[in-house]
Amino acid sequence: xxxxxxxxxxxxxxxxxxxxxxxxxxxxxxxxxxxxxxxxxxxxxxxxxxxxxxxxxxxxxxxxxxxxxxxxxxxxxxxxxxxxxxxxxxxxxxxxxxxxxxxxxxxxxxxxxxxxxxxxxxxxxxxxxxxxxxxxx
Amino acid sequence: xxxxxxxxxxxxxxxxxxxxxxxxxxxxxxxxxxxxxxxxxxxxxxxxxxxxxxxxxxxxxxxxxx
Numbered sequence: 001x002x003x004x005x006x007x008x009x010x011x012x013x014x015x016x017x018x019x020x021x022x023x024x025x026x027x028x029x030x031x032x033x034x035x036x037x038x039x040x041x042x043x044x045x046x047x048x049x050x051x052x053x054x055x056x057x058x059x060x061x062x063x064x065x066x067x068x069x070x071x072x073x074x075x076x077x078x079x080x081x082x083x084x085x086x087x088x089x090x091x092x093x094x095x096x097x098x099x100x101x102x103x104x105x106x107x108x109x110x111x112x113x114x115x116x117x118x119x120x121x122x123x124x125x126x127x128x129x130x131x132x133x134x135x136x137x
Numbered sequence: 138x139x140x141x142x143x144x145x146x147x148x149x150x151x152x153x154x155x156x157x158x159x160x161x162x163x164x165x166x167x168x169x170x171x172x173x174x175x176x177x178x179x180x181x182x183x184x185x186x187x188x189x190x191x192x193x194x195x196x197x198x199x200x201x202x203x
Contacts, residue, residue, distance in 0.1 A: 061163040127165040
């Protein structure tokens with residue numbers, strides 16, 4: 001199967017570093033920029049890029065089953081993204097009578113990528129558990 | 138889809154890791170195929186059948202719910 005569109009597996013380490021920068025800054029109250037809004041935007045950007053790199057990087061043991069899992073998780077996360085796009089303004093209106101039609105594209109893509117990572121890790125853990133179960137029996 | 142990979146593996150004295158290495162996939166994939174959690178592509182199925190010197194229909198069998 002052609003997987004030329006995926007980054008090498010080493011990009012995952014870069015993604016982890018990018019993800020940890022905002023986490024550490026938030027936990028230890030480290031101020032990188034004086035402007036709060038710019039800093040918040042920068043942190044959101046770093047987290048989105050980190051998720052993007054995790055989703056689109058190869059695993060060392062990538063094979064056709066992982067490609068099929070990747071495809072399945074992409075579909076699930078896209079469904080959640082579309083659901084949020086439709087449901088959130090509706091819930092805002094019903095619960096708080098606020099008319100806020102659409103979220104920004106950035107937050108929707110971040111949500112899609114986040115759920116993609118979540119689903120993929122869940123599927124991989126299931127496979128590992130299945131292997132461990134067999135080793136025990 | 139039923140398969141006889143585990144039986145053939147035992148006959149040839151191969152571990153899941155050995156078979157995985159021979160056909161170029163991970164051990165998890167072989168395990169998932171044996172436990173019927175994943176249906177392999179035609180190419181992979183043919184590679185596995187080749188390892189055991191068998192035809193596809195001798196190694197894989199359709200079940201009623203397929």
